[in-house]
Amino acid sequence: MSFCSRHSMNKKIYILLLLAFLFLITTFLVALCLGTSNIGPLKLASLFCNSNTEDTLYRIIVHVRLPRVLGALLAGCALSVSGAIIQSVLNNPLAGPNIIGINSGAGFAMLLAAILLPFHPALIPVFAFIGAMFAALIIIIISVSTNASRLTIVLIGFAISSILTAGINTIMIFYPDAYIGASTFIIGGLSSLTMQKIVFPALYIASGLILAVIFSRDLNILSLGTNTAKSLGMNVTFTKTFMIGISAILAGAAVSFAGLLGFVGLIVPHAVRYLVSNDNKIVIPVSCLVGGGFLIVCDTVSRILFAPYELPVGILMAFVGAPLFIFLIMKNRHAKY
Amino acid sequence: MIELKNVSFSYKHKPCIRNVNLSFNTGAITAVIGPNGSGKSTLLKLCSRLLRCSGGEVLLEGINIFDIKPKAFAKRAAILLQANHPPNIPAYDYVMSGRYPHKSLTDYISKEDINIVENAMEMTGCHVFAQRPVNKLSGGERQKVFIAMALAQNTDIIFLDEPTTFFDINVSFDIMNLIQKLNEKLGKTIILVVHDLNLALHYSDYAVIINNGEIVIHEKTASIAENNYISNVFGVEMKKIIDAGNEFFLFKK
Numbered sequence: 245m246s247f248c249s250r251h252s253m254n255k256k257i258y259i260l261l262l263l264a265f266l267f268l269i270t271t272f273l274v275a276l277c278l279g280t281s282n283i284g285p286l287k288l289a290s291l292f293c294n295s296n297t298e299d300t301l302y303r304i305i306v307h308v309r310l311p312r313v314l315g316a317l318l319a320g321c322a323l324s325v326s327g328a329i330i331q332s333v334l335n336n337p338l339a340g341p342n343i344i345g346i347n348s349g350a351g352f353a354m355l356l357a358a359i360l361l362p363f364h365p366a367l368i369p370v371f372a373f374i375g376a377m378f379a380a381l382i383i384i385i386i387s388v389s390t391n392a393s394r395l396t397i398v399l400i401g402f403a404i405s406s407i408l409t410a411g412i413n414t415i416m417i418f419y420p421d422a423y424i425g426a427s428t429f430i431i432g433g434l435s436s437l438t439m440q441k442i443v444f445p446a447l448y449i450a451s452g453l454i455l456a457v458i459f460s461r462d463l464n465i466l467s468l469g470t471n472t473a474k475s476l477g478m479n480v481t482f483t484k485t486f487m488i489g490i491s492a493i494l495a496g497a498a499v500s501f502a503g504l505l506g507f508v509g510l511i512v513p514h515a516v517r518y519l520v521s522n523d524n525k526i527v528i529p530v531s532c533l534v535g536g537g538f539l540i541v542c543d544t545v546s547r548i549l550f551a552p553y554e555l556p557v558g559i560l561m562a563f564v565g566a567p568l569f570i571f572l573i574m575k576n577r578h579a580k581y
Numbered sequence: 582m583i584e585l586k587n588v589s590f591s592y593k594h595k596p597c598i599r600n601v602n603l604s605f606n607t608g609a610i611t612a613v614i615g616p617n618g619s620g621k622s623t624l625l626k627l628c629s630r631l632l633r634c635s636g637g638e639v640l641l642e643g644i645n646i647f648d649i650k651p652k653a654f655a656k657r658a659a660i661l662l663q664a665n666h667p668p669n670i671p672a673y674d675y676v677m678s679g680r681y682p683h684k685s686l687t688d689y690i691s692k693e694d695i696n697i698v699e700n701a702m703e704m705t706g707c708h709v710f711a712q713r714p715v716n717k718l719s720g721g722e723r724q725k726v727f728i729a730m731a732l733a734q735n736t737d738i739i740f741l742d743e744p745t746t747f748f749d750i751n752v753s754f755d756i757m758n759l760i761q762k763l764n765e766k767l768g769k770t771i772i773l774v775v776h777d778l779n780l781a782l783h784y785s786d787y788a789v790i791i792n793n794g795e796i797v798i799h800e801k802t803a804s805i806a807e808n809n810y811i812s813n814v815f816g817v818e819m820k821k822i823i824d825a826g827n828e829f830f831l832f833k834k
Contacts, residue, residue: 472678475631
């Protein structure tokens with residue numbers, strides 16, 4: 245009597261996940277091959293099989309390209325899932341970690357810690373998380389207490405983001421040594437990444453992603469509205485804070501090595517919701533896989549487009565992302581924001 | 582059994598519920614009626630744990646409802662609210678959300694959940710549009726989906742806040758018939774706020790009349806219809822007509 249074939253739906257989801265995963269793997273391998281010195285896929289395989297550490301090509305791939313592609317993967321996954329969570333919790337398709345100031349909060353706290361406290365690589369993501377959480381909580385409190393419209397939330401986020409970016413700029417002027425590669429930090433870029441720089445953020449991101457997948461069902465319940473969620477026995481305030489916490493861990497860890505990368509966290513989850521499904525049990529993992537692949541593609545393009553010069557990927561993201569953001573608002577102009 | 586003891590509630594220092602004592606009849610349909618702003622919806626939210634009373638307590642089987650864990654309470658009582666904003670998810674998934682209080686974090690959707698959800702959808706007649714997104718359904722269809730979710734919650738008490746407002750009369754009757762069916766076939770205790778006095782008098786076993794945050798009367802609906810309570814509270818004339826065994830109520834100012 246089953247009128248809803250659960251089985252065929254599950255099958256569709258698995259196929260989707262598989263496709264997204266294949267997309268990610270493909271972009272990952274292609275990105276490793278492409279660069280100032282292009283190599284073929286067979287050459288790549290043979291390099292890894294007989295790892296001759298003296299080989300220049302091997303060193304380029306392992307010490308330059310691999311960390312960078314991994315960094316793009318991690319930042320893409322983290323920011324996309326972070327955005328998916330924020331959009332769900334705020335019930336606002338225009339929200340994203342860069343739009344509402346989470347990224348700049350993370351950046352500001354990180355730089356502040358860098359000039360005030362002794363340096364330890366494991367602690368950077370922690371400070372980034374604290375800053376991200378701080379910015380996120382401000383937005384959450386404002387959105388809950390004022391019942392502001394979706395567009396107003398975006399404007400408030402912009403204001404918060406401006407203040408925090410001003411703070412970042414102030415620190416960079418007075419302490420030019422606070423962060424190496426400061427100029428790409430603000431636009432977001434992945435050049436000069438090393439394995440040491442991404443290993444700790446990777447741990448935070450991995451745990452954040454696992455938590456996001458586990459709690460995706462709670463996100464679905466939250467999106468039914470506060471009172472409905474309460475009537476189903478959910479502690480709404482706690483769940484919202486907890487979910488925003490996960491999103492702050494993810495965004496903070498990504499910002500700690502990739503800088504203030506914008507728009508990936510807005511566009512990817514939005515596109516997944518639009519094209520695939522609104523069910524967060526699907527949106528979260530698919531956004532993760534697609535987001536990782538998407539940032540790898542963007543970073544590779546920005547690497548080879550004007551080779552030997554390279555564009556920080558944040559610039560490319562802004563060129564692609566900002567028009568898309570405007571398109572989103574235009575497309576939904578009849579909807580009430 | 583839901584019981585209110587000396588319950589008071591103020592909103593922005595303005596009292597809306599004053600010292601209410603009430604116990605709802607188990608297994609019956611109770612209609613809460615009263616003029617606009619009398620505190621009907623507030624009363625319902627106080628009973629269903631969505632608002633915390635500023636004085637007194639609400640008891641479920643003698644236990645203060647705020648001493649019951651949220652999920653445990655959600656297994657006993659479901660509430661259907663007014664102005665639910667419809668999400669863009671299939672009706673089936675929406676109804677499945679009703680299983681939330683029965684699941685822990687690691688539980689998968691079981692055969693039992695699927696059975697309960699499918700039964701709820703068939704009973705309410707929303708199995709025909711199970712795969713359509715809730716925000717694309719008509720108001721009446723949507724309301725049936727919301728009722729199906731409350732059913733999937735598998736509680737013995739269901740609160741409904743104005744389930745028929747904004748609907749045409751035929752849809753209102755459909756919904757009320759459905760609510761009556763839940764009471765008769767599944768033995769659910771139903772407590773609902775209704776605007777339409779005709780529907781309230783026609784479908785409920787008991788009626789609570791509330792005015793200015795105070796209970797005017799809590800009686801069998803039949804005896805309320807015989808007396809002048811409604812006329813007095815609403816300031817209208819009421820006339821009962823019996824035609825071929827059916828009761829009709831007419832109102833005039």
